[in-house]
Amino acid sequence: MSERFCYRCGISESEGGPLIDGLCQVCYRKENPVLLIDGEINTELCQNCGSYKKRGVWVDPSTYELEELIFEVADNALLEELGDSLDERVENFEVVSVEELEEINDLPVGAAVVAFQPVDWHIEHFPAIIIYEVRVKARLHELQHELHDETRHVTVYVRQTVCPRCQKFLGGYFEAILQVRAEGRPLAEDERKAIGKLVEEKVDEIMRRDRMGFIQDTIEKEEGLDFYMGSTSSARKLAQAIKERFGGTISEAYELVGVDRQTSKEVHRASVSIRIPKFRKGDIVEDRRGNVYTVEGVDGKGMTLTNLVTRETERRDWKTVKREGIDSVESEKREAMVTSITPTEVQLMDMETYETYELERPGIELREGEIYHMVEVKGRRYFLRKKE
Numbered sequence: 060m061s062e063r064f065c066y067r068c069g070i071s072e073s074e075g076g077p078l079i080d081g082l083c084q085v086c087y088r089k090e091n092p093v094l095l096i097d098g099e100i101n102t103e104l105c106q107n108c109g110s111y112k113k114r115g116v117w118v119d120p121s122t123y124e125l126e127e128l129i130f131e132v133a134d135n136a137l138l139e140e141l142g143d144s145l146d147e148r149v150e151n152f153e154v155v156s157v158e159e160l161e162e163i164n165d166l167p168v169g170a171a172v173v174a175f176q177p178v179d180w181h182i183e184h185f186p187a188i189i190i191y192e193v194r195v196k197a198r199l200h201e202l203q204h205e206l207h208d209e210t211r212h213v214t215v216y217v218r219q220t221v222c223p224r225c226q227k228f229l230g231g232y233f234e235a236i237l238q239v240r241a242e243g244r245p246l247a248e249d250e251r252k253a254i255g256k257l258v259e260e261k262v263d264e265i266m267r268r269d270r271m272g273f274i275q276d277t278i279e280k281e282e283g284l285d286f287y288m289g290s291t292s293s294a295r296k297l298a299q300a301i302k303e304r305f306g307g308t309i310s311e312a313y314e315l316v317g318v319d320r321q322t323s324k325e326v327h328r329a330s331v332s333i334r335i336p337k338f339r340k341g342d343i344v345e346d347r348r349g350n351v352y353t354v355e356g357v358d359g360k361g362m363t364l365t366n367l368v369t370r371e372t373e374r375r376d377w378k379t380v381k382r383e384g385i386d387s388v389e390s391e392k393r394e395a396m397v398t399s400i401t402p403t404e405v406q407l408m409d410m411e412t413y414e415t416y417e418l419e420r421p422g423i424e425l426r427e428g429e430i431y432h433m434v435e436v437k438g439r440r441y442f443l444r445k446k447e
């Protein structure tokens with residue numbers, strides 16, 4: 060049998076073989092490079108929010124520290140480019156560290172390992188420039204004695220742009236208005252603060268999944284708060300969160316704001332309203348049967364009430380509040396001093412008018428000479444609590 064020779068370099072098969080497709084081992088690897096990546100890659104990040112495109116979709120970065128962020132964006136662009144620029148005979152590849160790659164000496168046919176590291180960079184201003192050394196090892200043919208082992212330098216340019224979301228945000232865009240109101244009264248100062256804080260926390264959470272969930276603007280109104288929201292679903296989620304904390308009812312309305320020039324469809328804007336209950340801690344309320352209570356607490360599920368006669372503290376869910384006709388009642392708060400106590404009665408003196416009067420002794424501990432907060436409802440006086 061006559062000796063075969065590499066058609067490219069002329070080396071004999073016994074010296075440089077076995078031949079693959081007529082090529083010696085070295086020429087086969089040279090003629091069939093694996094790493095077909097461009098020497099230059101261009102990518103961009105949003106100068107407003109730091110997001111960048113991952114497989115065509117804008118995503119938030121995992122860090123906002125600028126230097127780390129630039130590397131995150133550049134790494135991602137390099138990796139995506141790598142995935143698209145290995146020889147088509149590579150069926151799967153794995154990214155490993157430079158050290159791990161060094162140790163790998165064999166791979167199954169169709170497999171590759173890739174490692175990359177930045178070797179030089181200029182990131183003080185944009186475009187930021189990062190030069191990577193990329194190394195790949197691979198096997199394309201079963202007769203290969205040695206793996207492909209190729210190294211290339213790739214320059215990644217990271218430029219600044221404004222992502223579509225931020226373009227909308229910076230352009231004043233909003234999709235829905237969230238209106239926060241209280242039933243039958245303006246929203247109180249402490250409620251405004253608590254709701255503002257709750258909304259802020261919730262928006263952070265929403266934005267992790269809904270990039271359009273931003274607050275475009277917050278308007279303080281006499282009756283309550285208006286939040287201009289980037290997405291309707293975000294407005295709905297916030298309304299739900301407020302309802303869970305404060306109780307209340309949610310309603311939605313749509314307003315025609317124009318016609319889309321491209322689709323000729325009508326464009327509607329949602330306003331989502333959450334109306335929190337009118338009751339507040341410290342309110343005096345009365346039920347249908349004339350029982351008078353002081354409100355101890357209000358939340359998403361209902362109210363805690365103390366019956367001013369029995370002194371019992373009771374829970375009422377919102378359904379029951381409605382069913383029992385519990386509602387605000389006109390009341391006058393006063394202060395009075397206990398002047399004498401008998402087994403069944405208490406004598407008091409009003410602190411303003413010095414008028415004295417008797418009440419049935421209530422189920423709370425009283426002491427002569429002490430001053431109490433009283434409340435008068437429909438001509439009847441009740442003890443609220445001791446004056447601190």
Ligand SMILES: [Zn+2]
Nearest residue numbers: 065068083086
């Ligand atoms: Zn050769």
Ligand SMILES: [Zn+2]
Nearest residue numbers: 105108222225
């Ligand atoms: Zn952005």
